[in-house]
Amino acid sequence: MSAIGDVARLAGVAKATASRALSGRGYVSAETREKVVAAAREIGYVASPNAASLVTGRTQSVGVIIPFISRWFFSEVLESLEQSLLTQGYDMTLYNLPPESPERDRVFDFFLARKRFDGIISVGVALSDQEVDHLHRLGRPLVGIGGPIRGVPTIEIDDVAAARLATEHLLSLGHRDIVHVGGSQIDEMDFHVHRNRLRGFQAAMLAAGLAVSGCFYACEFSMPGGYARGLAVLGDPRRRPTAIFAASDEIAFGLILAARELGIRVPTELSVIGIDDHPYAEMFRLTTLAQHPRAQGELAVRTLLAELATRSAAGEPTVLPTNLVIRSSTSAPRARAI
Numbered sequence: 001m002s003a004i005g006d007v008a009r010l011a012g013v014a015k016a017t018a019s020r021a022l023s024g025r026g027y028v029s030a031e032t033r034e035k036v037v038a039a040a041r042e043i044g045y046v047a048s049p050n051a052a053s054l055v056t057g058r059t060q061s062v063g064v065i066i067p068f069i070s071r072w073f074f075s076e077v078l079e080s081l082e083q084s085l086l087t088q089g090y091d092m093t094l095y096n097l098p099p100e101s102p103e104r105d106r107v108f109d110f111f112l113a114r115k116r117f118d119g120i121i122s123v124g125v126a127l128s129d130q131e132v133d134h135l136h137r138l139g140r141p142l143v144g145i146g147g148p149i150r151g152v153p154t155i156e157i158d159d160v161a162a163a164r165l166a167t168e169h170l171l172s173l174g175h176r177d178i179v180h181v182g183g184s185q186i187d188e189m190d191f192h193v194h195r196n197r198l199r200g201f202q203a204a205m206l207a208a209g210l211a212v213s214g215c216f217y218a219c220e221f222s223m224p225g226g227y228a229r230g231l232a233v234l235g236d237p238r239r240r241p242t243a244i245f246a247a248s249d250e251i252a253f254g255l256i257l258a259a260r261e262l263g264i265r266v267p268t269e270l271s272v273i274g275i276d277d278h279p280y281a282e283m284f285r286l287t288t289l290a291q292h293p294r295a296q297g298e299l300a301v302r303t304l305l306a307e308l309a310t311r312s313a314a315g316e317p318t319v320l321p322t323n324l325v326i327r328s329s330t331s332a333p334r335a336r337a338i
Helices: 004-011 015-023 030-043 051-058 073-088 100-113 131-135 159-172 190-207 221-234 249-261 293-310
Strands: 061-068 089-094 119-123 144-145 154-156 178-183 217-218 243-246 270-276 287-290 317-319 323-325
Touching: 004 015, 004 030, 015 030, 061 073, 061 100, 073 089, 073 119, 073 293, 089 100, 100 119, 100 131, 100 159, 144 293, 154 293, 159 178, 159 190, 159 270, 159 287, 159 323, 178 190, 178 221, 178 249, 221 249, 221 293, 243 249, 249 270
Parallel strands: 061 089, 061 119, 119 144, 144 154, 154 317, 178 217, 178 243, 243 270, 270 287
Antiparallel strands: 287 323
């Protein structure tokens, strides 16, 4: 079996230098690091995580808790977390956290407590006071994505402000007959994403002197959900709005498909705007608010590693900006025939 000494001899460096180059701890020039990595690859050397843990007290492993894996935002964050952690030499263990249940309790009481993670990242999970206390008692750094967690540094966007900006874009084009299609309040996501995006829509409408009663339609937070609701909302030409703010790009895609099926031209007869900047937004030419989930994942890893290095946490939220991406799904409303 190859040892670190073999790697050092092949790369022409000291054992300590080879160790620093492979562990990522301590300064090593880029040229030297490349030589050491190439030497290790040539002889098939793999550092022992158990040996490294004995020396550093670290396992080079991070636990991640997340409520969904298949939904676009969460999968983007998850892929970003994995890539960022691997780049820094860390392994990742994922727990698909269910709602309140014995299975959820088991994740906190057994897996997160007994496995020796260096830190934990919570993605889109509103933790209870009891769960937060439990994680704090473990004495491991914790970073959240999606909303505030007591005593924990978090990364989030302002859903109210993003929804308001999306609605104000439609208002600036001259639309007054605007509706919001978003997630059901009954099927609410953690951190009140559905409610906050509705609040932002209503705030913009009221500031423009427009009524909000009857301007909200709930649907499943997905493309099929947007499609089904779009057929219902757009099917009656006497009640058809000139513009729709969709709570997510996937809902917006479904609305655009429903409009096409009904013979409604986007944006000539109907403007649609979403939130996300999903990879398919360009294909649908969708105007949207970009929330950059990959940047959120990268920042979460940097924040966690900074905590590991300093053993201190600010415990404050970092609110990342969203930006308006204008494509061709929105335009001024066409004058209606009298």
